[in-house]
Amino acid sequence: MxxxxxxxxxxxxxxxxxxxxxxxxxxxxxxxxxxxxxxxxxxxxxQKGFRIDKEGKDTWRHAASGANPVIAVSDVxxxxxxxxxxxxxxxxxxxxxxxxxxxxxxxxxxxxxxxxxxxxxxxxxxxxxxxxxxxxxxxxxxxxxxxxxxxxxxxxxxxxxxxxxxxxxxxxxxxxxxxxxILDSLPNLDCGKCQYRRCERLAEAIHDGRAKLDDCVLIKVRPKLKTRITLNGVEVHINPFISEIVRRSVLGMISTLKGVEIRGDETLQIEISQKK
Structure with a gap:
């Protein structure tokens, strides 16, 4: 487990x-x-080999033929x-x-x-x-x-x-x-940068009044990041090092495109869609 x-x-x-x-x-x-x-x-x-279904019943035959799961519906x-x-x-x-x-x-x-x-x-x-x-x-x-x-x-x-x-x-x-x-508000990366080492322990400390949300290093530095990543509407928490790698890599690739001039202070938005 x-x-x-x-x-x-x-x-x-x-x-x-x-x-x-x-x-x-x-x-x-x-x-x-x-x-x-x-x-x-x-x-x-x-009980070894116990089955809720009974051999020979219609639902058992469904499963025996390869159906998984089998859904049985009655009036109740x-x-x-x-x-x-x-x-x-x-x-x-x-x-x-x-x-x-x-x-x-x-x-x-x-x-x-x-x-x-x-x-x-x-x-x-x-x-x-x-x-x-x-x-x-x-x-x-x-x-x-x-x-x-x-x-x-x-x-x-x-x-x-x-x-x-x-x-x-x-x-x-x-x-x-x-x-x-509280844990849902934390990065859940267990980065080990705060004194609690794991996000769950920090969440417990916040609940008990021994810590605050911005004791999370990643949340604390978030306003200073120059790069943010959102996946399916949910922000992906990253540290300053990763933020800078992503920023420089993306700007570097874009700078090779015809007619693009990069100064380094641009605001850039990239959207990747699954729509066909």
Whole structure:
């Protein structure tokens, strides 16, 4: 799994079988949707060779003939079946299957989410030994450890502390949404020129009030650049060195054209269109 941030907040509810994962997701989803959040969920089915489709059915025959994806539509729901399992997916491609949502809640996927610091985690445990095991292995933010059993602090009771789990989830989602919005305003080049070294860390510092947007070196020098590049309406952030290389290279090429005289202080606009 990659280290780039996800485009929406993601919370993974992880744990072993019969640890309460589905119960937690039911409660969280119900309460979050009541608060106005649009929630998408994804479940890892830990059964070798499992298919949602049935052999011999029309949709199965579509897929067997090479269709991918197959879309099944009834009077009450629409199902999109992709012939790609866990081995061909990562979290970022999974998010690409979701048209629009405020957050994604995962059930399971422990092997690929435990080490991803961009995912908030709610860990369901059955014993104190499981708690200690997950606590050692987890990377990134653990929103809570919880259990269907009464194991004592800091492990929350699923039945008695669902409100606490919900509030922690909302706090995480709102923080991540704010950080991702700030990140959209940054170059996302991880150039290493500011003290935070990576754009996401700077975005977190701005959110926490420890930094400002113009602490980004590329944003700070932007007004002084003599060259700007826009691709499909979005500005491409470049540093002064690249700006000057592009400026001199383009002016140098144009200076070879008949009837063109370059002084070096020109305003130049080049537009490349895909229109035929």
């Amino acid at each position: 990659g280290e780039r941030p996800t485009r929406i907040p993601v919370i993974a509810v992880i744990g072993y079988k019969e640890s309460g994962k589905t119960t937690v997701i039911e409660g969280l989803t119900s309460r979050l949707t009541e608060r106005g959040y649009s929630v998408a969920t994804a479940k890892h089915i830990d 729901e629409t199902a999109v079946i992709h012939r790609r399992g866990l081995g061909a997916l990562n979290l970022r491609s999974l998010l690409g299957l979701i048209p629009k949502a405020d957050l994604l809640i995962l059930e399971g996927f422990s092997k690929i989410v435990l080490g991803d610091k961009h995912i908030g985690k709610i860990v369901c445990v059955r014993t104190l030994r499981e708690y200690e095991d997950f606590r050692r292995r987890i990377r990134g933010e653990a929103l809570a450890f919880c259990s269907l059993e009464t194991l004592g602090e800091p492990i929350l009771s699923v039945k008695e502390n669902l409100s606490t789990l919900t509030e922690r989830a909302i706090e995480y989602v709102e923080r991540r949404k704010s950080i991702l919005e």
